[in-house]
Amino acid sequence: MHTSTEIGSVDLADLRADLPDQMIVTDPDILAGYRQDRAFDPTAGTPLALIRPTTTEHVQTVVRWCAAHRVPIITRGAGTSLSGGSTAVDGAVMLSTEKMREMSIDTATRTAVVQPGLFNAEVKAAAAAHDLWYPPDPSSFEICSIGGNVATNAGGLCCVKYGVTTDYVLGMQVVLADGRAIRLGGKQLKDSAGLSLTKLFVGSEGLLGIITEVTLRLLPPQASACTVVGTFSSVHSASEAVLAITARIRPAMLEFMDKVSINAVEDMLRMGLDRDAGALLVAQSDAPGPAGVAEVEIIREAFESCGAAEVFDTTDAAEGEAFTAARRAAIPAVEKLGSLLLEDVGVPLPALPALIDGVGRIANDNAVMISVIAHAGDGNTHPLIVFDPDDADEHDRAQKAFGQVMDLAISLGGTITGEHGVGRLKKGWLPDQVGPDVMELTAAIKATLDPDGLLNPGVIL
Amino acid sequence: MHTSTEIGSVDLADLRADLPDQMIVTDPDILAGYRQDRAFDPTAGTPLALIRPTTTEHVQTVVRWCAAHRVPIITRGAGTSLSGGSTAVDGAVMLSTEKMREMSIDTATRTAVVQPGLFNAEVKAAAAAHDLWYPPDPSSFEICSIGGNVATNAGGLCCVKYGVTTDYVLGMQVVLADGRAIRLGGKQLKDSAGLSLTKLFVGSEGLLGIITEVTLRLLPPQASACTVVGTFSSVHSASEAVLAITARIRPAMLEFMDKVSINAVEDMLRMGLDRDAGALLVAQSDAPGPAGVAEVEIIREAFESCGAAEVFDTTDAAEGEAFTAARRAAIPAVEKLGSLLLEDVGVPLPALPALIDGVGRIANDNAVMISVIAHAGDGNTHPLIVFDPDDADEHDRAQKAFGQVMDLAISLGGTITGEHGVGRLKKGWLPDQVGPDVMELTAAIKATLDPDGLLNPGVIL
Numbered sequence A, B: 001m002h003t004s005t006e007i008g009s010v011d012l013a014d015l016r017a018d019l020p021d022q023m024i025v026t027d028p029d030i031l032a033g034y035r036q037d038r039a040f041d042p043t044a045g046t047p048l049a050l051i052r053p054t055t056t057e058h059v060q061t062v063v064r065w066c067a068a069h070r071v072p073i074i075t076r077g078a079g080t081s082l083s084g085g086s087t088a089v090d091g092a093v094m095l096s097t098e099k100m101r102e103m104s105i106d107t108a109t110r111t112a113v114v115q116p117g118l119f120n121a122e123v124k125a126a127a128a129a130h131d132l133w134y135p136p137d138p139s140s141f142e143i144c145s146i147g148g149n150v151a152t153n154a155g156g157l158c159c160v161k162y163g164v165t166t167d168y169v170l171g172m173q174v175v176l177a178d179g180r181a182i183r184l185g186g187k188q189l190k191d192s193a194g195l196s197l198t199k200l201f202v203g204s205e206g207l208l209g210i211i212t213e214v215t216l217r218l219l220p221p222q223a224s225a226c227t228v229v230g231t232f233s234s235v236h237s238a239s240e241a242v243l244a245i246t247a248r249i250r251p252a253m254l255e256f257m258d259k260v261s262i263n264a265v266e267d268m269l270r271m272g273l274d275r276d277a278g279a280l281l282v283a284q285s286d287a288p289g290p291a292g293v294a295e296v297e298i299i300r301e302a303f304e305s306c307g308a309a310e311v312f313d314t315t316d317a318a319e320g321e322a323f324t325a326a327r328r329a330a331i332p333a334v335e336k337l338g339s340l341l342l343e344d345v346g347v348p349l350p351a352l353p354a355l356i357d358g359v360g361r362i363a364n365d366n367a368v369m370i371s372v373i374a375h376a377g378d379g380n381t382h383p384l385i386v387f388d389p390d391d392a393d394e395h396d397r398a399q400k401a402f403g404q405v406m407d408l409a410i411s412l413g414g415t416i417t418g419e420h421g422v423g424r425l426k427k428g429w430l431p432d433q434v435g436p437d438v439m440e441l442t443a444a445i446k447a448t449l450d451p452d453g454l455l456n457p458g459v460i461l
Helices: A005-009 A013-018 A026-033 A056-069 A120-129 A145-153 A199-200 A235-245 A259-269 A289-305 A317-329 A330-334 A349-366 A391-411 A432-433 A434-447 B004-009 B015-020 B028-033 B054-071 B120-131 B144-150 B195-200 B236-248 B259-269 B291-307 B317-326 B328-337 B349-366 B394-409 B430-434 B434-447
Strands: A049-051 A071-076 A093-096 A104-106 A111-114 A168-174 A181-185 A211-219 A224-232 A253-258 A279-284 A310-314 A339-342 A371-374 A380-387 B049-051 B073-076 B095-096 B103-106 B112-116 B169-175 B180-186 B210-217 B225-234 B253-258 B279-285 B311-316 B337-343 B370-373 B378-388
Touching: A013 A056, A026 A049, A056 A071, A056 A093, A056 A168, A056 A181, A056 A211, A071 B073, A104 A120, A111 A120, A120 A145, A120 A432, A145 A211, A145 A330, A168 A199, A181 A199, A181 B103, A181 B434, A199 B195, A199 B434, A224 A235, A224 A289, A235 A253, A235 A279, A235 A289, A235 A349, A253 A259, A253 A317, A259 A279, A259 A317, A259 A330, A259 A371, A279 A289, A279 A317, A289 A310, A289 B291, A317 A330, A330 A339, A330 A380, A330 B073, A349 A371, A349 A380, A349 A391, A380 A391, A391 A432, A391 B430, A432 A434, A434 B180, A434 B195, A434 B434, B015 B054, B015 B236, B028 B049, B054 B073, B054 B095, B054 B169, B054 B180, B054 B210, B103 B120, B112 B120, B120 B144, B169 B195, B180 B195, B225 B236, B225 B291, B225 B317, B236 B253, B236 B279, B236 B349, B253 B259, B253 B317, B259 B317, B259 B328, B259 B370, B279 B291, B279 B317, B291 B311, B317 B328, B328 B337, B328 B370, B328 B378, B337 B394, B349 B370, B349 B394, B378 B394, B394 B430, B430 B434
Parallel strands: A049 A093, A071 A093, B049 B095, B073 B095
Antiparallel strands: A104 A111, A111 A211, A168 A181, A168 A211, A224 A279, A224 A310, A253 A279, A253 A371, A339 A380, A371 A380, B103 B112, B112 B210, B169 B180, B169 B210, B225 B279, B225 B311, B253 B279, B253 B370, B337 B378, B370 B378
16 A cells, blocks of 8 residues: 555546546545545545546446556445445545445336436436335335445345345446456346356455446336334333244334334434433334235234234334334434444344343443444344443443444344445454354455455455 | 276275275166266266265265275265266276255354255255245255255356355365365355365366355245246247346246247146247346336336237246246156257346357257247256257267257357356366466466366366
8 A cells, every 4th residue: 555655656647537527526625525435433544546437347446447557446435334334545536436326227128227326216216217116124114225235235124124235136236357358147036057157256245346337126116015014102111012023924024113213213304202211112014914904903013912002013114114214213313412323233133132231231330322223024123222422431332332232232142344344444343253264265265356455455355 | 097907897896994884885786877877877886885974974984985995975965967077987986966955044144054965955944934035946846955055066057146056155075085184165055265175166167175064044934936937939939038027127036938948847747837928038136125016017018119029927936836846847748759968058138138049049940849948037048959869960969969059159258167067067168268378377277276187077177
């Protein structure tokens, strides 16, 4: 990697000659906006240049130039990474996919071929226009890029029934570290030809190549859902209700909010949520007809048997969406209370109550506020550690709690990240989760695909 | 790799000392039964020994010994590979997982932890005993191993709606080429921590490591299905009916048989299939209640609008299973007509009629019989090339047709293997499908994980 002094000596002239005018930006004011992502890593570096390609060929040109000049490349989608997956390093090219926005929907194969810069919501909308559905739905779906979703194997609310991003990726085009572009998979629904390289690139967080096009599987539209909302006196009883549901059915959604997040959302949205509730669960069934009625009954029973104070269900789509939107608003709402350290820990479902109780203990022990929201139905939680950035001691306690939450998840047989990726912020805990042999294998594969280590250095490894 | 002369010099004594008595078999009569799999490759070699471990530690012992003595290892599940994925090479250790048969079902996480030697049907049955469902269902499910299913990313009949093996693999234990055992993933439903190594090992056909334990996701039991059967005068009209269905719904099953396979199955099962039909489609809907009724109506309409001579539907499970069993019996039934070269080509769905028509032309051009059966709903077909093994000229024509069918699938944007894997029989066509860069990347990953090339040499690469 270049030091700042060396950076100055890298001449962009030949790269400018090979790319359309204005594709390369070096204006420091603009660059400043690309240094950090939504993890707001204070150690972010200053990039050499921002490059916004529109085609795979442009990406190849950039990668070849960077390889020749040994300049690192940070690939960035919409910059919504919560784990520092697209944080700049000094002297790097910041390759933004934001202008790669082509898309085509093929109704006959039920697939979408998309460039990485489109927002998840744009892919969903384009599919919906053809009466099709792209399920994965990160809470940030309106502002996160599909390329970032693929790079992190992103999840969302419907994953409890419909799976995560990798389950929808049939193929892709990738630019390798030496500038070659390869095609993997395609529109066929089944393909056992050779190693599962498509799946290896999903979730690779920019370490192995730059994804320039993705072929996504689409489904027929989701059936209309019934939404069931329950309020509980404690996070513990709500987490028990989650298990009572998942032991019997696979709901289409099963989301969790604690008291802090309920109140933060209510402050923001004024929708009449019960500010006194200790926890809120929002569940959905999209099973059609009598099966759906039976599922709603099972959800209601589970809520009631675990002591829900109030249970409410609705088949009104707008009303259901209001509660779903409330849950999706939780991170931005809690963000208004202070700076956040955002967790993404997941555990095997039976350990969910232990995880949620343990997070409460960690908050007490460190005297910090931790709000817990969760995709509870798949055991994936987002403890949000709130701290005052100007209070150095609280910041230290928050950092300590951040590590302890991951330690707890690992001790419960879980993962430090269910859907956001490791990025820079969590890499210190990855070896504890996967062990030294898996770390070595990871490094070996990285070295095979990117021997000079120029692709997203500092992420995962 | 050792030549036969060298093999004689490899002394198994120290390996015998490290493994339980009788775990190593060198009786030539027994070894002979392990040389080939169901692809019956005549070039199969003679193994040095058959080893049947029961634990991961045994596998580690074997792998370390083989690494030290540079002896290749062919991993074999139940030996049902149709592409030569577990064919012996001279001087290799044949590592059979047939005695690795431990399994536990965890109803709370809805997962099964299984050793690789269990049959797919045994995993299904164990799940069903807990009112759970393991969906992937290769036609050979009663005789194929779950380890082989994972190694080939096997498919089956329900995949059109429920996905393939990789969609159900949450984690695994793998013994690497140097004998280290690693754990990947686990019982958590979502996990974005590090590279997607679990998914890389799925479908790796024994090239990257030896899978000794798998954690599988289970679903709630499938709802009862309605089966719709239609007979058509031609394979072309049946393939058009497939598209008319998949354009509107995602059926739970959509299977295809041609005249040759219908008659072969009828010869074997005597169940009253229409011997004059040019093609038969068997579809299922498992959508509950009115949604299922609507799907059955759509299937019936598609059959009728594409000229079905007869359409029949039933909600009787036994009757539905009889037709499904007929389809599953097609390969063994057609096998009675002669030796088989078995294809597994898949195409994006709209190309299905072109593929099926083209296979008919290839049969004519080469004057060989090709029976086509298909998991039609996902575009995955099994053209079965029937030939007399004692007729050298016909054998040559069959071989020529074998390649032409794969060439055709590639030209239609498809794959040479949808679910069986490349094995030894199809590797000559893999570069045409994926191109030289992907082949180079595949070889590089293989070399990283198995630098001495001892794991399943000759498969894929």
